[in-house]
Amino acid sequence: MSSVLILLSTLLLALHLSDxxxxxxxxxxxxxxxxxxxxxxxxxxxxxDDLRPVLGAYGDPLASTPHLDAxxxxxxxxxxAYSQQALCAPSRNSLLTGRRPDTLxxxxxxxxxxxxxxxxxxxxxxxxxxxxxxxxCGKVFHPGLSxxxxxxxxxxxxxxxxRPRTEQYMNSPVCPDREGxxxxxxxxxxxLQTQPYKTLPDIESVTEALRFVESRKSSSSSSPFFLxxxxxxxxxxxxxxxQFLARFPLQQFFNYTEDSLKPPDMPAVAWNPYTDxxxxxxxxxxxISFPYGPISRHQAxxxxxxxxxxxxxxxxxxxxxLAGLDLQQTVVVVLGDHGWxxxxxxxxxxxxxxxxxxxxxxxxRSPEFPxxxxxxxxxxxxxxxxxxxxxxxAGLPSLPVCRHPTDxxxxxxxxLYPQLQGFGVGFWVMDDHVALSQYPRPGMLPTKHxxxxxxKLRNIKIMGYSLRTDIYRYTLWVRxxxxxxxxxxxxxxxxxxxxxxxxxxxxxxxxxMPEFDDVRQRxxxxxxxxxDLSRFS
Ligand SMILES: *[C@@H]1O[C@H](CO)[C@@H](O)[C@H](O)[C@H]1NC(C)=O
Ligand SMILES: *[C@@H]1O[C@H](CO)[C@@H](O)[C@H](O)[C@H]1NC(C)=O
Ligand SMILES: *[C@@H]1O[C@H](CO)[C@@H](O)[C@H](O)[C@H]1NC(C)=O
Ligand SMILES: *[C@@H]1O[C@H](CO)[C@@H](O)[C@H](O)[C@H]1NC(C)=O
Ligand SMILES: *[C@@H]1O[C@H](CO)[C@@H](O)[C@H](O)[C@H]1NC(C)=O
Numbered sequence: 001m002s003s004v005l006i007l008l009s010t011l012l013l014a015l016h017l018s019d020x021x022x023x024x025x026x027x028x029x030x031x032x033x034x035x036x037x038x039x040x041x042x043x044x045x046x047x048x049d050d051l052r053p054v055l056g057a058y059g060d061p062l063a064s065t066p067h068l069d070a071x072x073x074x075x076x077x078x079x080x081a082y083s084q085q086a087l088c089a090p091s092r093n094s095l096l097t098g099r100r101p102d103t104l105x106x107x108x109x110x111x112x113x114x115x116x117x118x119x120x121x122x123x124x125x126x127x128x129x130x131x132x133x134x135x136x137c138g139k140v141f142h143p144g145l146s147x148x149x150x151x152x153x154x155x156x157x158x159x160x161x162x163r164p165r166t167e168q169y170m171n172s173p174v175c176p177d178r179e180g181x182x183x184x185x186x187x188x189x190x191x192l193q194t195q196p197y198k199t200l201p202d203i204e205s206v207t208e209a210l211r212f213v214e215s216r217k218s219s220s221s222s223s224p225f226f227l228x229x230x231x232x233x234x235x236x237x238x239x240x241x242x243q244f245l246a247r248f249p250l251q252q253f254f255n256y257t258e259d260s261l262k263p264p265d266m267p268a269v270a271w272n273p274y275t276d277x278x279x280x281x282x283x284x285x286x287x288i289s290f291p292y293g294p295i296s297r298h299q300a301x302x303x304x305x306x307x308x309x310x311x312x313x314x315x316x317x318x319x320x321x322l323a324g325l326d327l328q329q330t331v332v333v334v335l336g337d338h339g340w341x342x343x344x345x346x347x348x349x350x351x352x353x354x355x356x357x358x359x360x361x362x363x364x365r366s367p368e369f370p371x372x373x374x375x376x377x378x379x380x381x382x383x384x385x386x387x388x389x390x391x392x393x394a395g396l397p398s399l400p401v402c403r404h405p406t407d408x409x410x411x412x413x414x415x416l417y418p419q420l421q422g423f424g425v426g427f428w429v430m431d432d433h434v435a436l437s438q439y440p441r442p443g444m445l446p447t448k449h450x451x452x453x454x455x456k457l458r459n460i461k462i463m464g465y466s467l468r469t470d471i472y473r474y475t476l477w478v479r480x481x482x483x484x485x486x487x488x489x490x491x492x493x494x495x496x497x498x499x500x501x502x503x504x505x506x507x508x509x510x511x512x513m514p515e516f517d518d519v520r521q522r523x524x525x526x527x528x529x530x531x532d533l534s535r536f537s
Contacts, residue, residue, distance in 0.1 A: 267494030
């Protein structure tokens with residue numbers, strides 16, 4: 001090799017490596033300028049629980065989401081955004097601290113990063129420390145231990161977080177059946193008058209968010225606000241005002257996906273048996289065989305219909321929120337914490353490393369980057385990117401990239417600010433971004449005890465790492481030691497490779513096919529590199 005070639009390949013390698021750690025470093029002079037406090041925009045972050053991109057703005061013909069669609073028309077739509085883990089607490093703590101689940105050592109619901117790993121600065125805390133008034137409405141942090149039973153107040157928020165008082169009925173018998181008996185149903189369309197306090201949690205949260213916005217307008221304080229609003233729907237149970245059902249004829253959900261059986265070449269460890277759906281009153285008497293089901297076509301269509309109706313319901317509430325915001329002065333980001341399988345792979349849950357469980361909507365609107373029609377960004381992004389992006393959009397000092405495990409204020413994602421400016425995809429830098437996600441299992445096979453859908457840390461024996469590139473999804477399930485949070489790359493329990501050019505449903509695992517050995521080896525190296533790099537080792 002000539003020295004010029006060597007130099008060139010070294011440069012490319014350096015670019016490639018820095019790309020894995022931080023994409024923004026590869027883009028020239030794209031950083032924002034720090035804005036003076038008085039000129040700063042308010043920021044609103046809206047999180048939908050378990051929302052996959054079943055939105056009109058994402059091309060879903062069955063969706064009824066007029067408010068989100070209209071919002072997207074004036075915004076930036078990231079079509080390939082991925083969650084770091086398809087479970088609420090790990091995904092949200094990752095989003096809100098800008099760290100991967102592996103850094104937080106959180107794969108379940110039962111540890112609080114500040115006492116367990118490090119006193120890391122959160123997204124709202126960063127805003128608070130830079131002069132913002134920060135407020136949380138509804139489900140932003142996952143409640144409970146993983147946010148210190150306080151939604152990380154007072155470090156993250158200027159006032160105690162607002163939790164709707166009807167949230168407590170999430171798992172209560174509140175769904176009247178035909179005989180008027182109250183059931184703990186999965187599918188639960190209701191008349192509001194029959195519900196505790198005659199309302200629902202998301203209605204309470206939006207009312208409070210609007211009250212908050214109004215109070216800031218009339219307050220004498222000149223500090224901008226950061227408001228996080230977390231909707232509970234479309235998370236199960238599907239409890240929503242009945243009238244939303246009318247928009248969705250059941251008929252159109254029968255042939256939603258052709259994939260109604262467990263794919264033959266999928267390793268068993270990749271499967272999740274959706275135990276929480278089976279446990280609901282309207283499903284538990286059906287004796288769905290464990291672990292692989294399936295459930296009947298009629299019930300499948302009903303679940304899908306109820307999911308879409310739940311989304312239409314929160315879309316309606318989102319419209320009420322927007323009506324109270326001044327979009328000329330406010331940065332708004334909308335996202336889902338992870339997806340949900342509506343029958344793909346014959347599954348009815350999150351809890352996996354599949355595209356449907358990991359892909360989420362991500363829409364950004366900023367007065368700084370107005371558009372007259374939705375600007376679609378097709379590059380691969382991660383929820384980790386939201387923290388540095390919002391910091392840049394607000395004109396705060398850019399969030400440093402984490403270089404050392406003990407760094408307190410930093411992020412592991414990349415700012416999307418350059419992309420919003422028009423840099424990135426199609427620019428001189430090759431768009432080589434990947435998304436890295438993970439999911440733990442207690443063993444090779446689906447089990448009820450321990451629950452393989454959501455194993456507790458002490459039961460985790462296997463970690464599935466999943467890499468989404470422009471074309472492929474590559475997933476490797478390896479031995480994981482919960483005692484010391486280490487993985488053994490040589491102890492393999494399953495391997496999957498799906499080619500999204502021809503197999504968007506991830507139905508054909510290419511791993512057994514020798515023709516794909518080269519790409520499989522390359523992706524395996526890339527995956528290990530991505531995981532190890534993000535482990536600072
Ligand atoms: C964590 O960080 C916050 C904010 O800097 C600080 O107030 C608090 O004392 C720290 N806690 C610990 C245990 O170091
Ligand atoms: C966690 O909550 C406890 C009790 O509610 C409180 O004393 C403690 O200060 C909180 N820790 C942090 C870091 O906020
Ligand atoms: C769904 O597909 C099946 C098999 O292709 C077909 O017989 C049936 O009519 C379809 N149903 C609807 C509602 O389109
Ligand atoms: C489910 O199993 C229970 C107990 O074996 C039985 O009583 C019930 O009839 C079964 N239900 C259906 C729908 O097969
Ligand atoms: C972690 O613990 C396992 C089981 O005790 C052990 O085999 C492994 O070598 C340890 N790895 C590291 C990096 O300490």
